[in-house]
Amino acid sequence: MTAILVGCAVMFHFLPRLQRPTLFFAVTVPPGYRDAPEARRILAQYRRRNAATSLAALALALFASFAEREALGPAVHMWMATAAVLLQLLGALGAFLAARHRVLPDSTPPSPVREAALAPRPRKWPGGWIAQLGPFLILAAVAGYLVLHWDQIPDRFPTHWGAGGVADRWGERSFRSVYAPLILGAAQCAMLILIAFGTLRWSRSVSASGAQAEREWAFRRLIVLILLGTEYFLALLFGFIALLPLRASAHLPGGFLAFMALELVLVVLVIVFLARMGQGGTRQVPATAEAGGAPVGDKTLDRYWKLGIFYVNPSDPAIFVEKRFGLGYTLNFARPLSWLLLLLPIAISVVTIVATRPR
Structure with missing residues (x-):
């Protein structure tokens, strides 16, 4: 803490x-x-x-x-x-x-000059679709392992551990209890793929050409890579949780501490990489390039930023826009799809937990 x-x-x-x-x-x-x-x-x-x-x-x-x-x-x-x-x-x-x-x-x-790119901006997935399938292959491998070792799962096994590291909630051997972590993990990874897709295709560009545009693309690519790395971390975490019924111990496994330490390291690395690049990659643009035509602001009007945090512009077709205070992207809350993307992860988690809860 x-x-x-x-x-x-x-x-x-x-x-x-x-x-x-x-x-x-x-x-x-x-x-x-x-x-x-x-x-x-x-x-x-x-x-x-x-x-x-x-x-x-x-x-x-x-x-x-x-x-x-x-x-x-x-x-x-x-x-x-x-x-x-x-x-x-x-x-x-x-x-x-x-x-x-x-x-x-x-x-x-903001700068009144509007730019239009003569060529479509890069939209290729970092690593391609093969890299995107990796987390799901991990979850599928764990699911197959559980099928092969189903008889080794005890009739009752811990599903939650209290603050002292001792189990305080138990589940019965059933499809709902055993496979709930894998289903939830797959749903969360799918949601991250959708966000990555939106970042590549539904995000607003500030610069259309020159060094600024190249750095913008590098920043956007870094965001997608971070999302991909998060998918792999979640797949490993939920796969580890799904295998715990085979252990059937009342005490919290030490592997959780390893995952917590790994998560902390990854968060620090993400912050360092984003900070070095700066919002929209602006810290990576040479000073000569900045002096020679960098736009004023992000080409959005201040009045569309409620409290400086929430972007609400019905006339802007973009779904994702650069944050004005922070690193990464936020949603255009005037677009219905933005609300769907905001509420979908919550709905997926709730539905998965309820549907797989033992009865």
Whole structure:
């Protein structure tokens, strides 16, 4: 928990400098504005506020960690940990909105020049469809292994472990109980493929040619590779969970700790790679290229960004657009397909869990 809070604090600290050069706290600003004295004061105040709430959240999390679990009670212990996370997130949001409010009077219209590419932009899947099939082959292999060793699965096996690492929920040997992790894993991987497809084909481009366009494509490709890597991680994780009935132990297997450590390492690597590239690949564009025609802003109007976070533009056919404060893409919430993509993962998880729940 403390490692997550510290990591988020560091990310929030540097995030304003990872955006496009003419975007500052989700507001379109003139070139060079971010280096002006007033902008530096706004950034410093944002960082102080973020640091204060992060330290308070960290103190709360440390108290919950070192306090006797028995003295606090499991419920109080859990709520304190949850409160620490919410405190940091709400504090960061408040610091962002306050900074954005101070920048808004200095906003400038985005570049009026519209570009059109003479050739279609690259849309090839990194690794091709063979790489996309890999996670499903892993899940299918685990399913086949379970079929061959069905008789070795006990009549009752643990399906959930409590905070102490001891099983507190059990399931019976049935198709629903045994194959639920594989079905859920396949559904989540399929959802990530859909998001990757949308990132390649339904995303808005800021630049149509030149070094900026090339870096945009490299950034988009990196996002798709991250999604692909997440698919493989989920396939391995759900495959591991599906094999646990063969173990039939009441204690949490040590493999879970290995997966948690691997997940932390992968998250750090993803953040480092994205930070080095910058939003839309702008940190990779040579300075000469930036000086010679980089667009002001991201070619979207500030009024379509609600609170600087939610993009709502009915006239824009794009489904995915670059985040104005963050790394990666967000949805155009004026498009019905965006809401489908937002709610589909939740629906898939709920339906899969309910359908495979033992009766």
